[in-house]
Amino acid sequence: MTGQGHHQIGRAGEPDRVADALASLGGATTGPRRAIVDALVSADRLQTPEQVLAEARVAAPSTSLATVYRTLERLDLGGHVKRVALASGAVGYAYCGGSHHDHAICTRCGRVIRVDACAASAWEAPAGFRVASHELNFYGTCEACAADATPDAGPARGAA
Numbered sequence: 001m002t003g004q005g006h007h008q009i010g011r012a013g014e015p016d017r018v019a020d021a022l023a024s025l026g027g028a029t030t031g032p033r034r035a036i037v038d039a040l041v042s043a044d045r046l047q048t049p050e051q052v053l054a055e056a057r058v059a060a061p062s063t064s065l066a067t068v069y070r071t072l073e074r075l076d077l078g079g080h081v082k083r084v085a086l087a088s089g090a091v092g093y094a095y096c097g098g099s100h101h102d103h104a105i106c107t108r109c110g111r112v113i114r115v116d117a118c119a120a121s122a123w124e125a126p127a128g129f130r131v132a133s134h135e136l137n138f139y140g141t142c143e144a145c146a147a148d149a150t151p152d153a154g155p156a157r158g159a160a
């Protein structure tokens with residue numbers, strides 16, 4: 001079952017956001033960069049740079065890990081990806097574009113669920129403090145993982 005607002009994308013309407021993300025990179029929008037963005041967009045959970053590399057190389061064999069890191073950094077600066085520290089110590093990335101939203105992150109499978117109702121809208125800033133932005137993550141287990149009683153090693157690892 002695909003939850004509404006899920007980051008699992010690649011559906012109709014997404015090409016524009018992919019184009020936005022690519023445009024934010026400047027320069028060439030084909031080859032490795034395109035493959036990297038496509039790899040992120042088609043994933044339904046957090047991807048480590050190594051996972052992005054493996055997927056991007058299917059479409060663009062010349063993609064290097066250095067290009068993956070550089071592109072992820074640019075996408076992060078442009079607000080097109082979400083960076084999350086995984087339990088394994090690695091950093092995972094999820095494609096994340098569009099208007100402001102928060103995230104519910106499954107710590108077992110790495111799924112990132114978009115939360116459009118911003119829980120921070122009721123938050124009161126300290127006197128004189130001007131808020132420019134915020135990030136709000138809810139960590140826990142997704143519906144599928146909560147229903148699955150089998151212990152899991154986490155998103156960045158294989159079978160235990």
Ligand SMILES: [Zn+2]
Pocket residue numbers: 007082095096097101102103114
């Ligand atoms: Zn997001």
Ligand SMILES: [Zn+2]
Pocket residue numbers: 106107108109110111141142143144145146
């Ligand atoms: Zn999960």
Ligand SMILES: [Zn+2]
Pocket residue numbers: 100101102118119120121134135136
């Ligand atoms: Zn928010």
